Amino acid sequence: MRIDPSTTQRAVRLIHRAVLGEEDDIAAEGFAAIHRWRDLAKKKTLEQWPDALKEIAITITATRREPALHRALWLLIQVCSENELRREDMERLAESLDALFTETSYDVWNTRDPLTNARTVSLTIVRAQCVRLAHEMQKGGITHNSIDSWLAVADRDPIPEVRYALEPID
Numbered sequence: 226m227r228i229d230p231s232t233t234q235r236a237v238r239l240i241h242r243a244v245l246g247e248e249d250d251i252a253a254e255g256f257a258a259i260h261r262w263r264d265l266a267k268k269k270t271l272e273q274w275p276d277a278l279k280e281i282a283i284t285i286t287a288t289r290r291e292p293a294l295h296r297a298l299w300l301l302i303q304v305c306s307e308n309e310l311r312r313e314d315m316e317r318l319a320e321s322l323d324a325l326f327t328e329t330s331y332d333v334w335n336t337r338d339p340l341t342n343a344r345t346v347s348l349t350i351v352r353a354q355c356v357r358l359a360h361e362m363q364k365g366g367i368t369h370n371s372i373d374s375w376l377a378v379a380d381r382d383p384i385p386e387v388r389y390a391l392e393p394i395d
Contacts, residue, residue, distance in 0.1 A: 227271055237277050244281060244293050252293040256300060263303075279304060283314055287321045289328060295347050298354035305361040315367045318358065323371035325355050331383070352382065353390040360391055 226233050236258075243255025259278050265271040282304070284290075285297035301318065304310055310318075327333070329352050334345070359375035382388045 230272065233272070233275070237275055240278060241281055244285065244297070245290070247292070249292040252296060256293065256296040259300060260303075279309070279314070283317060283321075286325075287317060289321075289325060291344055291347070295350045295354050298351065298358055302354065302357045302361055305358060305365060308365065310365075315362055315365065316369075319362065319367060319369035319371050322355055322359055322362075322375060323369070325351065326371055326374050326378075329355070349384045349386050352384070352387045356382075356387060356390040 226236055240255050240258050243251050243258070246252055246255075259274065259282075262271060262274045262278070266274050282297040282300045285293050286301060290297075301310075305315070305318075329348060334348065356375050356379040359372040362369075363372050363376065379388060379390055
């Protein structure tokens, strides 16, 4: 893309296909490509990463799409911490956090449902990412009940990776 900018749209389409796919490994590679693009853009080696890639992460979060959900949340935490989101994006994410708060509650989690059971492996990762995103959004000046809910539950979540999600990693 640096040599031939006309390939940018094709790259965006391929990344979209990867992160929206059904296979976890391919989704991981798609998000790795987005992170690499962001890094190269910061170094001015590539043009700024397209808003379409930001939008796909927001869409995955809003629709709670697996297997990429926890990776989309991780990207959005980074983007939010660097003030790269518009106010409308933050409001949409706050609504998504509200839905995730309800849908990932341990009280309603159905381990007998095969679809839910497949998502169980990433449940605590998703919950921890939601806590981190809520924290970044609060730091960014966004107020919403979902943010308050996630930050309140973090202190008493029975799973350590959620309870300590905001602790610094040494």
